[in-house]
Amino acid sequence: MNPRSVERAVWTLGIGGFLAYLLGALLAPNPTRILPYVAGASVVGVPIANWYVTRELDRFPSEGAGRLTMFFLTTFVVAYLGMEAVEFVVAPDSTAETVGQAAATLVGLHVGRRTAYRGGYDRIRAALVAERGAE
Structure with a gap:
């Protein structure tokens, strides 16, 4: 694993987790029981983050x-x-x-x-x- 793939994984998980939290907060009917909704929303958030991070990495000149x-x-x-x-x-x-x-x-x-x-x-x-x- 090279430093670039580690960097990509860290940013993908960070942004994907943030997106999953936002989506889980929107879907949860009870704000005190948000964790199951965040875990479910990570199925959507992490692939979107991976797509975005990979797209940005492909545009870099080096x-x-x-x-x-x-x-x-x-x-x-x-x-x-x-x-x-x-x-x-x-x-x-x-x-x-x-x-x-x-x-x-x-x-x-x-x-x-x-x-x-x-x-x-x-x-x-x-x-x-x-x-x-x-x-």
Whole structure:
């Protein structure tokens, strides 16, 4: 098992578990007994996550590990910061807030892809290697 397949498995299980939890929470009639519904929903959540992660990995320009993690971390951080900025600027529970948060998520995906695909990962890795070599 190489580092890239370990990375893919970790992200597939993490995202699949999150999707299974969301779907299980939607299906459970009693919020205190959610676990059986989450386990059942994992039959749907994990394959969807595997499809998405595999699709993202196939688009990367190289076979090395780390690009997928850079993509997801950048996406999550940018989307979170964008959502916080929208909540700070726009009135709560408004249509503008919903649209702004959706836009923040799309911007996060765009920045994450740009970082992982178009040289951002390579520049960060080169800077870390150069820093390590200077020590």
